[in-house]
Amino acid sequence: MISVLGYSCSTAAGSTPERFWHALTTGHDCRDKSTARPGCFWQERQESQLDTLVYHLSVAYSGLKLSLESAGKDVLKGDRLGVIMASTKGAIEDFIWRDTVGQSDFISPVLNRFIADVKLRPARIAVVSNACASSHGAVFLASRWFESKAVDHVLIVAADGVGPFVWQGFNSLGILAKETCRPFAGDRDGLQLGEAAAALLLSRTIPADLVIEGIAINSEGSAVTRPAKTGESLRKACVGALNPNVGAPQLIIAHGTGTKLNDQTEDQVFSQLFGRHQTPVLTGVKWCTGHTLGASGAVDLIAAALALKHNTSFPLTNSIEKDPTMADRVALSSTSIHQGGIERVLITSLGFGGANAAAVLARAR
């Protein structure tokens, strides 16, 4: 079992998990401050995208460090720490526009700078770039490190920004929403891009209130930009993460991009796994923060941790009318959210290139 010792994040909702939770539960769509336009709102305050990402990672890290210190669990300086970074394009804007392409990949310099800036001395590092399922990939790799006892704790840092390169790319795909992001709604028309940095500290030796009960990844080759019509690979990932002996989750935080195909596939797989009932309730965060790409899985895990902490959920505020083809579990803006009863949360992630992943976050038993 993997303990979650702490977490923090910087999103369009603010620089703490509490601000993120407040936005989710008060129905605040943060996209105006995010990336509804072709530019990086973070980068306007920094010289480069590398500086920007390192800065926001440091903000998330500082929040995590403070929470660990107050809980007397500061293990970040120990020599049994591993660090894994999850990202899709890292500091691509610096590399591509400054014509330094070819000198290095565009993610590991971000991790190396971050580690130097916060003065960590990890026993092991890695960069995972599994498209928008990168964060789940990082958690999966951490689980393998724990299994082999290579390290005792793993700091997962995840970050992606949106500059001209990324914006232009997603725009070319024709999947950007014209106005709001409305996951699982009948009138959904695409995703909104967002930016985030997140930090999660996992441990195999120190117990905590929250645990990752299961984590699984599965790659498929059906097509580059859409999952297989059967959803088989995502279903395999979910089955790999779920433990039937401990019961079903009460909540699903879906990848929920707001694109036709993504949401349809997820609904199909959840229906296969849980029937077409109202439970487990299905929600997501991308209507609020935008799609934060490689960081989105970490952001979703933090939303799940907050839902468990507060023992309640939040609706898909922008989604007014459900897609009639979908199961009844979708938490629309009008859905009454009940307090209590959340013991475990299923968090799914899908990425281009056929990357599918699922994690289950639960209260420690």
Place this chain on the structure above:
Amino acid sequence: MELKIDFRHYLSEPHNTEPEWAHLVERWYQIDLAAHVLASAAWKWRQEFPKPPDFIFLASPGSSNVTDKEFVDSQTSSAAKFVHTLPNVRGSALCQVLNWTGPMICLQNDPATVLSGLSEAMDEFSFAPREIWVCGVEARDAYLFRFSLKSEGNLILSREEAAMATKAEIDSAFIGWLTNNHKPLSKPFTWTYGQWKRNVRAL
């Protein structure tokens, strides 16, 4: 029990004509050079190694730099080009040619991306011995390190033992390939686990 590490290297050049594996890859004509090279290599690997991998580490030096540049230079904002600027996406062509689904992790750590893949694979193998592939592509070269059991049994790793290996014992040709533009080796080679530990982990 012995771990077999089998290294294959292909210098593969895409052709203008339809490749043999075209029927396996959706819209094969839209994939980028890296995916094309990897698919071509996978077509050969599929015939050489009937046993499918249980786990794949995708580790390509230089990430998707070439396609990134092409996407920016093309001025046309090609959607097909953009999706291949994600370094894991070439793995989709690999999956399609191998008709494979399973755990795949795309790693980046230049200039030691290949070494990172090898290191992760070795540790993965140490506690879960099975068929593990480390593969990737750089320009027109695709490579594959295949970890597999030569016979049944348990493998117990000693990190200390690996750490004791010295630089002097490292195969210079192999280091040259890993660190010096990955020039093709003169022939494929197979190492025993002991050779592997000396030659790679000490790096």
